[in-house]
Amino acid sequence: MAGDDRFTDGVASITQGRPLGTRNEPVTGPVADWATDFSHLEPEWAADPYPIQDDLRERCPVARTGRFGGAWLPTRYEDVAEIAYDTERFTSRSVVLSNYRPAREVEPVGVTPPISSDPPFHHHARKLLLPAFTKTAISRLEPATRAYCHELADALTGQDVVDAARDYAQHIPMRVIADMLGFPAEDGPKFREFVENTLEGVNLPPEERIARMDSLFAYLIAQIDDHIANPRDDLTTYLLNVELGGNRLAPSHVAGTMALLLIAGIDTTWSAIGASLWHLAKTPADRERLAAEPALLPTAMEEFLRAYAPVTMARMVKQDMHWRGVDMKAEDWILLSFPAANRDPAQFERADEVVIDREVNRHAAFGLGIHRCAGSHLARMEMRVALEVWMERFPSFTLDDPDAVTWSAGQVRGPRTLPLRIG
Known part of the structure; x- marks a missing residue:
């Protein structure tokens, strides 16, 4: 791969060429009525969103906000599922709601394929990743x-x-x-910074947000350059060599998919492990x-995923339309709250209770529709092993x-500070 001319311009080929989208002024502050002015960035939502979601489900199942240039929040399972499966009326070109909308020019690939991709491109982009995330492939990662x-537990x-x-x-x-x-x-410290910039810095001015994303992609380009010079048996080298439609992937596709794996692959599982330990404590x-x-742990783990699902995804409305009693406008955001659906x-008996031996548990923690998490086997393995080791080493906490x-x-919601007494 030495001299791969797809990457000769380095980070500029990916970051400086990105088309800018429409801008909206940052909007934060207290929420007067969650049905008409919701914000998933407010402290009370982060601390405990479930009472808010329950209230909305009862009196206003599709909430509306003028923040971020306009967004909707369905809270019923059937509504969340319908949008997740509907790729004709809703686009995935940006799955992180912010004060900045990516331009339409990024379709159908999106910034972080395949999660930001629409059909039919999505099918082919997702298929490329599946071999790395089969149960067999993931099982090989379990011993390490x-x-x-155990190494982390030793330090504690x-x-x-x-x-x-x-x-x-x-x-x-x-x-x-x-x-x-x-x-x-x-x-690792860099990864945490990238995660927080991407998922928690969404209300920053667009210029600052783009600058932080440029830092992420500059890091990825450095890793790509190293892999071009020193190929090895890993997922980055695979992405650099794999072909789609007879051609190797564009630089933006390679770096975007790497960004997705780095950000989503860390924060979601980090949050799920932490929430499970919080519940048990x-x-x-x-x-x-x-x-x-x-x-019983595998069954309990599925219940933790249902009850404390960490991930809420976003979609965008393609065209003006009337949907479930509300008038949605083109370019409106929609927050798909899988935690609310769960x-x-x-959909679920005793939905507000954590029942660790729940046998029937078709939860939506890994999403619904074409974008259901391709890394679910990986997340389950990491979560199971993390909880097994913790329970073995610190059974009373x-x-x-x-x-x-x-x-x-x-x-993505999960504990960031979780002081546990283990001694």
Whole structure:
């Protein structure tokens, strides 16, 4: 691959050439009525969105806000599912709601294919990734993942109080994704910065947001350059060599997919592991039962995914239309709250309870429709191994200070500070 002329212009070929979209002024501040002025960035949403979602589902199942230039929030499972499966009326060209809309010129590929891609391109872009995320391929990663979880636990042993989000949960997907992509394991702090910039910095002025994204893509280009000079058996080299329609992938496609894997592959699993530990720390009966019945963990894990689903995705309305009693305009955002769908009592019995032996659990934590998470086997493996190792090493743990737990704001929600007493 030496001298791959697709990348001779470096980062400029990807970042400086991106078409700008329409702009909206940053809008933050207290919400007066969540039905007409919702914001997923507000502190009360990050702290506990479920009562808000339950209220909206009862009195206004499709909420509206003028923030971010206009957006909608369905809270019923059937509404979320209908939009997720409807690729004719809703586009995926941007799945992170912000104060900035990408231009239509990025269709059908989007900025981070395949999750930002529309059919028919989406099918082919997604198919390229599937071999790396089969159950068999993921099973080969389990021994190293388990060894790393024990390494993290070793560093915590002997302490009375530890931050399970900062010192355990976040590091596991960082290491796994770094290994898959062939990135330096010591770059973990950079990965966290990229995650926070992308998913929690959505209300920054567009120029600053673009500058931060440029930093991410500059890092990716450096990794690509290194892989061109030193090919090896990893996902980055695979993306550089694989063909789509008889041609190798465009630089924007390679870097965009790498960005997706790096950002989504870290934050979602970090959040799911942390939320599971938070639940077990505050619910002694469930923790004690899992300690006594470790075979129940896979079932309990699915319930944690349902009850604390970390991911909310976005779509954009293609054309003006009347939908489920509301008038949507072209370019309106829609937040697909899989967490709200997962707590819809019309879909799940005892929807507001965490039932760790729930047998029928067709949750939407990994999304619905064509964009259902291609990395679900990876996420489940990381989550299971992380919880198995934690329960083995620290079978008795509690929240040290419930009020000290903090949660990320934005479209991926999980604990960012999680002080647990293990000693």
